Amino acid sequence: MYNFDVERPQSIADAVQALSREDAQPLSGGQTLIPTLKARLAAPSVLVSLGDVDEMKGVCMSDGGQLCIGGATTHATVAAEAAAHYPALASLAARIGDPAVRNRGTIGGSVANNDPSACYPAGVLGSGATVVTNAREIAADDYFQGMFTTALEEGEIITEVKFPIPQAAHYEKFLQPASRFPLVAAFVARFSDGVRVAITGASNDGVFRWSEAEAALASNFSASALDGLSVDSTDMISDLHGTGEYRAHLIGVMTKRAVAAIG
Template identity: 75%
Template sequence: MYNFDVEMPTSIADAVAAMGKEDAQALGGGQTLIPTLKQRLASPSVLVSLSGIPEMKGVCKNDDGLLCVGGATTHATVARDAAASFPGLAGLASHIGDPAVRNRGTIGGSLANNDPAACYPAAALGAGATIVTNNREIAADDYFQGMFTTDLEEGEIITEVRFPIPEASSYQKFLQPASRFALVGVFVAKFADGVRVAVTGASNDGVFRWAEAEAALSANFAPEALDGLSADSEDMINDLHGTAAYRAHIVGVMTKRAVAAAG
């Protein structure tokens, strides 16, 4: 590690001001950033901790019936407080990492980092969420732009994530045992006007929607509707944990399991 300053703002306005300092970096739960600093892969001069901002914490429904999750809300809080209204999201949060990770890691930090094997990007894209920042609102379909790449601008902070609540949903993860990240994770959400399917962990381009599965499931929301379909392996990750063809196969398996679990 090396020397750096730490700012502890208590409001979004103070956080935005602190982020204006030279080489400032937002710090959520630190589950990605701290290991990155230890490996000297990043060298910010100022860390701006978002954990002390009350308006960025908590889970609630707004007047439009959307589930609103503060950007600094931990995975454990989402798992507990979203269980009644959005069990698919709560189930996803309850299986991220281990208890230590779930009690420190935040939804905003996960979405800002956009790790290609992270779970929350699948929920945000699969549910058609809106990512709210200190400056604007970004539709999930526009937010994710490739591996570790998002539409966030420099100094922009995720303050809230707004989820439409589906009629049925489930997230199924085939995890890599050592890291507990998704080797393949699939989030399925059924709405009145159709089905959305988002896949994480599998593609070199990060989280993506599986359009062919969405069309099939919108016509018939049942596992057998996916018979004969297979995800395209061309852009799948090919590494020591699994070939591209293997990951493409697992995408189909996990999607069927998600549909069955969602009912």
């Protein structure tokens, strides 16, 4: 790695100020950034650690009935503390990586990075959550903009993610055992006014909503409603773990399993 300075702000305001320095980069859980630095694929002059910003940690319910999770909250904390309020999201968090990753990685870091195979983007998009930053609130449908690309501006940090609680939801993940990322995963959430289906791990454009499945499930919430539906494999990821056609097939399989698990 190259030499760099490390700053440890104690508040969101101090973190924003530190990130105004030239070539400064935020450090949350570091599960992606640290390997990137080791490989010399990034060379920031300053790392701004968010681990000491206590106001960005924790899980709670708002007065409006939303589950609010601080951006610096670890996956392990979400798995433990969200279970009583949003079991599907807690289950998603409990299956990210391994214990070491879950105890260091954070929801804000995952959502900010927007890895095309990450678990949290599916939970955020599938829930219709709101990403809160130091400057504004961004609806999930507007936040994710492609592989490793989001609506975040330079120096903007995720302070909180707010999740509406669906009537029922489930996250179905086809595990890639070497990395523990999903080869393909589906997050299905049923609300009183419709159904949301978010797919991760499959597309070259990152997480996306499967609108055809949402329409079919809105009128008939059963696995059989998805019979005959398919996803175009043209823009699916093809690598040594699976072809685009295989991933397109898995989208249907994982979504059906998620719906069946909800019942």
